[in-house]
Structures are given as C-alpha cells and as structure tokens.
Ligand SMILES: Cc1ncc(C[n+]2csc(CCOP(=O)(O)OP(=O)(O)O)c2C)c(N)n1
C-alpha cells in the first residue's frame with residue numbers, strides 16, 4: 001500500500017478502483033442493492049451504458065474486450081440481475097475473454113436467509129468464472145478489485161465475478177489502492193522453457209509436412225505479427241479455429257482458412273496429412289477435431305499454450321511448451337530453421353485450387369454467402385460480430401480478415417443472442433470502425449431489445465439479419481439427419497424487422513433481391529445511424545462443406561444447393 | 564489406480580466448494596478428502612485420494628493448480644509417505660460379546676472410547692487395510708454406525724511438500 005488514505009464509502013471506493021484500473025466504460029443495469037453505487041455513477045467520470053437486459057451487459061463487455069484487448073466490465077443487481085449475467089459470463093469463460101462482472105448482493109447480515117432478490121451468484125458462477133469473490137467487508141474491496149482485474153487479464157484470460165453486498169457499498173473505509181497483487185496460488189507461466197523451445201525448433205526443422213493450427217490464444221496474447229514471422233520463416237501453412245480468425249491474414253499465401261466441421265477442405269486435408277501439427281493457443285475442441293482418434297493421424301503434436309491444463313487434455317501432445325504465445329513464438333522464431341516443405345506447400349496449394357469454398361449464386365434469391373462477400377467489398381476493414389447459426393459460419397468462411405480483433409463470435413459456448421450486444425461493446429470500444437452484427441433471424445430476437453440502447457446512446461452498429469425464416473443451423477441438421485422433419489425450427493413470417501427497427505427509432509432497411517444487397521449495405525454505412533437490414537435470403541441454403549458429427553475431418557461433404 | 568494428493572490451499576471460505584465443483588464438473592472420482600488447517604493458520608491442507616490413471620491424475624493436478632486459491636499440489640502416493648486414517652465404529656455389544664470384541668480391539672491396537680449397556684464404540688487409526696480389516700471382524704457383531712475421516716498423509720523424512 002502506498003500514499004495517503006482517504007475515508008469514503010464502499011460505493012465511492014468502487015468508482016475510484018475503476019478509475020485506477022483505467023476503466024472507460026461499464027455496461028450495466030441498476031437495482032435495489034446497487035442504489036449506493038448508481039448514486040455515485042450519477043456524476044462519475046466513467047461512462048455507464050444502460051442496457052435493456054443484463055445478459056446484454058455481459059455480452060457487450062465481452063464484445064468490448066475482444067475488440068479492444070482491454071478488460072470488459074459489466075454491472076448487475078442481486079438476484080435476477082446477477083443470474084441474467086450468467087450466459088454472458090459462461091460465453092466469456094469458454095472463449096477466455098477478460099471480463100470483470102460486478103454484482104450487487106443483499107446485505108451481509110441477510111445472506112443465506114433467502115432474502116428478497118438473493119441469489120448465490122458466486123456459487124452459481126463457480127464453474128464458469130476464472131475466479132470469483134464475495135466481498136466480506138468494505139476494507140477488502142480495493143484489494144479484491146485489484147486482484148479481479150489482474151486475474152481476468154493475465155495468464156489464460158477469463159471472467160472474474162465480484163459480488164458486493166449492499167453494506168459493503170455503504171460502509172466506510174480508508175481508501176488506498178494496492179499497487180501490486182500478492183497471490184501465492186496464481187503465477188502464470190509467461191516464458192516458454194528454453195530447452196523445450198530448442199527441442200521444438202529441432203523437431204520443426206525435421207518436418208516436411210508441417211501445419212500450424214492457431215486459435216484464439218494467439219489473438220489474446222497479441223501474437224499475430226509473431227505468428228506471421230514464424231510461419232514465413234519455417235514456411236508452414238496456417239489454419240485457424242473460429243475464434244482464431246484474424247490471427248493470420250486470410251489472404252496470405254500460407255493461409256488455409258478455418259479448419260474443422262465447417263472448415264475448408266484444404267485445411268482439413270492438410271491436417272490429416274501433416275507430419276507435424278504446431279498448435280498455438282488452441283484447445284482441440286470437438287468441432288475442430290471431429291472424430292478425435294482419427295485427428296491428424298500421422299502428425300507429431302506440438303502445443304504452445306499459456307494454460308498447462310490444456311496440454312494433453314483431448315489429444316496426446318508430444319512437444320508441449322507452456323507459455324505466452326507471443327513470447328514463445330518470438331523465441332521459437334529465433335531458434336528455428338526453415339522446414340523442407342516445398343513439395344508440401346505445393347501440394348496444399350493444389351488443394352486450395354481444387355477444393356475452394358464455393359456456392360452457387362442466384363439472380364433470383366439472395367444467397368447468404370453473397371451478402372458476406374458484398375459487405376467485405378463495401379467495407380473490408382469493418383469489425384464483423386456474429387450471432388450463432390448458419391450465418392455465423394458463412395461470415396467465418398466468406399469474409400477475409402487481415403487483422404486480429406476484427407471477427408468477434410461466440411465459439412466455445414455458441415451463444416445465440418450474443419451478436420448484437422457484443423457488437424454494441426465492439427463499437428463502443430472501437431468507435432472508429434464500422435461494426436456489423438451478422439445476425440440470424442432467430443438469434444437477433446434473443447436480444448433485439450438492445451435497439452433501445454443503441455438508439456438512446458447513438459451507437460451506430462449495423463445489424464444484418466439473415467432472414468431465412470428458420471433456426472437454420474438446426475434445420476440443416478434436421479434435413480440431413482432427421483429426414484427433413486423440421487420440428488419447431490420454422491420461425492417465418494412472425495416479425496417485420498424493418499418496423500421493429502423503426503419502432504425503436506433506428507433505421508430499418510430491407511433487401512429481397514440480389515441487386516438490392518449492395519445498395520442497402522452502402523446506405524446503412526453512409527447513414528451513420530443504428531440500422532437493421534432485413535435480408536430476405538434463400539431459405540434452405542446449407543453451410544458447406546461439412547464434417548458430420550463423429551466423422552474424421554477429412555470425411556467432409558459438399559452440401560451445396562443448386563438453384 | 565489410487566493417488567494421494569497433498570493440496571495446500573488458502574484457508575478461506577469457499578475453497579472446499581471450488582475443489583468439489585471442479586471434481587464433479589470434470590467427472591473425477593474422489594475416494595476421500597480430508598481437510599484441516601496447517602502450521603500456518605492462513606493455509607489449509609487437503610489430502611485427496613483420487614482414482615484414475617496417469618492421464619486423469621495429470622489433469623486433476625493441473626486443474627487444481629488452476630484454482631487461484633490452490634497454492635500447491637503434490638502427489639505423495641509413493642512409499643515415501645506415511646498415511647493414516649481414523650475410524651469410529653459403534654458395534655452392538657452385550658455381556659456375552661464384550662470380551663471377544665475387546666480381544667479384537669487389542670489385536671488391532673484400537674481403543675474403546677465408549678461403552679454402554681448395548682453397544683461399544685471403537686476408535687481405530689491406521690492405513691486403509693487395517694480399518695477394513697477391523698471393520699470386517701466387527702461386522703459379525705453388528706455395526707450400528709461408522710464414520711471415517713478419510714486419509715491424511717505426510718512425506719517421510721525432513722522434507723515437506
Ligand atoms: C441460446 C441458444 N439456444 C439454442 C441454440 C441452438 N442453436 C444453434 S444454431 C440455432 C439456430 C440459429 O438460428 P438463426 O439465428 O436464425 O441462424 P441461422 O442458422 O438461421 O443462420 C440454434 C437454435 C444456441 N446455439 N444458443
């Protein structure tokens with residue numbers, strides 16, 4: 001502890017702590033136990049954005065964090081406010097997003113009595129937070145907040161929840177903000193073991209068919225330029241996971257795009273034929289590996305990850321390096337030599353030509369892939385946030401990202417309703433960028449109430465609703481594996497998205513034919529207003545290619561629909 | 564395979580819940596868990612007996628280490644440790660059976676800590692084998708109630724975990 005202390009209430013200290021942490025925005029929603037904190041927020045410097053549902057506050061904090069690399073902050077009241085955050089916290093946890101979620105709690109003396117709006121939110125969020133706290137006393141608040149931000153933003157990042165009983169916010173304390181954290185149980189390994197790095201470098205120079213499999217960890221560790229230098233030095237092709245999109249330039253000669261269930265054929269083929277799989281900040285998710293026993297059958301597996309628990313969790317790892325991707329890649333690049341991969345690069349290049357991503361366009365109906373291409377053409381440096389479903393996969397496949405933090409999507413949890421609030425967070429964090437939410441008609445309806453938030457706060461995100469009248473991704477599985485029995489997946493005809501936008505005071509646009517696509521995109525961008533575009537798309541388009549669940553990733557099918 | 568883990572944790576409320584949630588969520592099997600404060604009052608020590616192969620053990624260890632409140636995890640399954648468990652066993656006993664029970668208690672170097680008209684309560688300390696052994700012998704008299712602490716263990720010699 002340093003400096004003079006000052007007497008203040010817990011609520012005031014909360015604001016002070018946020019300012020010490022450099023927090024510029026909080027996404028929140030008030031309630032009874034938060035009155036002392038909201039009273040402080042009334043004239044505080046920190047920006048507060050009032051959402052319309054706490055889930056949106058959590059997703060917005062998450063989108064803000066992914067777009068900026070800073071820690072996102074959300075705030076909700078006790079009981080239902082806190083439980084409404086849960087989906088957003090779980091989403092951030094699965095994708096290792098730095099976030100601090102603050103919740104109000106009933107006064108300490110009432111905890112455990114089933115008091116009005118009491119929920120055991122630390123208990124509820126135990127398995128979906130990196131760590132959480134129930135603040136016992138006002139004096140502990142500064143230390144706990146300091147620790148919370150430290151834990152959320154270091155090592156393998158993730159959400160931390162701080163539950164603040166009302167009396168903690170009204171009691172007085174002598175405020176001083178700790179400069180350092182002392183956590184004897186938390187010391188993430190940052191630098192890779194040099195011996196392991198050298199061993200890895202040797203292994204790499206022996207490889208003739210290497211593939212780099214990069215995940216979201218590369219983006220979290222801000223290691224994209226190190227990855228590029230490394231891949232170019234050893235001459236290995238690079239495939240990324242869904243959350244790793246943007247970690248490597250999509251238009252690079254060595255880029256294989258995404259791998260896995262809806263990955264490119266050439267990425268999956270390359271994995272299956274590789275002799276060395278260099279995994280960086282990824283975790284062998286089942287949507288990536290397909291049938292795990294058949295994944296990369298000929299490859300030695302190298303795994304660089306900050307989280308030791310990821311090593312050999314799903315797939316046996318031959319050469320582990322625990323450490324921060326940026327550090328490890330920089331040191332590896334220093335020690336490594338080029339692979340003898342000329343023939344391999346040629347072979348992979350031939351696959352790229354022979355098995356490109358493709359769809360059959362139409363003059364009559366709007367193909368969803370076409371919209372993605374048009375958005376890319378109109379604004380290739382836009383931030384693309386997505387919801388979950390077919391539209392998400394098309395965005396991943398057909399938008400070429402050159403930089404990290406430009407593609408924001410719920411990968412691990414696959415949370416419908418994520419896109420719009422996360423886009424709000426991204427736009428707040430990056431006001432200089434055009435931000436699109438690629439939304440499904442189903443997903444958008446899970447958080448469309450946030451139109452009020454964007455209009456009221458003038459946050460001009462563009463929601464592109466891919467309106468197929470279906471819970472399309474589920475419909476696709478029903479078509480393929482349940483004999484076209486579309487049980488409860490048809491949602492057509494219920495909503496006029498243009499009117500919905502207008503009801504909230506946003507701009508509503510619609511495109512129903514291919515020639516209308518580009519003009520509405522341009523109009524939305526030019527308007528500078530919160531906009532919803534209702535794209536009436538081909539209803540039963542399928543995401544292709546596809547690895548059926550349980551198949552090996554080279555057993556990848558073309559599902560393209562001719563029309 | 565059974566493994567004995569010595570886990571040093573922050574002596575704070577909620578730590579046991581974190582460990583329990585971790586085990587149930589990841590589907591690890593706990594045979595026993597004993598916890599108490601150490602010579603340092605800010606640190607508690609858990610002795611956890613887990614069942615599983617080396618892969619499971621490695622995962623359990625790493626996942627435990629990920630918990631912020633876990634300070635250190637050590638596998639002390641090897642011969643280089645001493646392990647004890649304590650059990651209290653209440654058996655049905657009357658004038659006819661009492662002396663026979665006392666004999667068994669002596670053989671096992673256990674202790675009688677409560678005697679009543681129709682029962683005796685026995686305290687036994689030892690390794691798992693010993694406790695299972697006395698339990699088996701006493702079961703013919705009728706065990707009314709039994710409680711075990713779960714295993715605690717320390718490494719041999721001057722070294723500590
Ligand atoms: C909260 C939540 N509920 C259910 C699901 C299961 N699910 C995955 S995709 C999908 C359909 C999404 O429909 P839509 O948003 O219209 O996107 P589309 O697939 O049609 O592009 C559903 C129901 C989910 N991922 N998230």
Ligand SMILES: [Mg+2]
Nearest residue numbers: 440441470472
């Ligand atoms: Mg849909």
